[in-house]
Amino acid sequence: MNTNEESEDIVKMREEIVKQCLAGKPLFGKDGALAPMIQSILNAVLEGEMIPGGVAPQQSPVALRLATQI
Numbered sequence: 001m002n003t004n005e006e007s008e009d010i011v012k013m014r015e016e017i018v019k020q021c022l023a024g025k026p027l028f029g030k031d032g033a034l035a036p037m038i039q040s041i042l043n044a045v046l047e048g049e050m051i052p053g054g055v056a057p058q059q060s061p062v063a064l065r066l067a068t069q070i
Contacts, residue, residue, distance in 0.1 A: 013037050 013036060020033035027034050 009040075013040070 017027075017033045017037065021027065026032045029035070
C-alpha cells in the first residue's frame with residue numbers, strides 16, 4: 001500500500017469516526033467508533049514486531065496481551 005492509499009484510508013476512517021460519534025456511538029470498546037482504527041494501528045505495529053529468536057508476532061507477549069484486551 002502506498003502513502004496516497006494510506007492517506008485516503010485514514011481520511012475515510014476519520015470521517016466514519018466523526019459520523020459515528022455524532023450518532024452517539026461510544027468511542028472505545030469492542031464496538032466503539034475508534035475500534036477499527038485502533039485495530040489497524042495495532043496490526044501495523046505487530047507486523048513490524050519480532051522478538052529475538054524468531055517468535056512470530058502473534059505469539060509475542062505484547063500481541064497476546066493486546067489480543068485479550070480487544
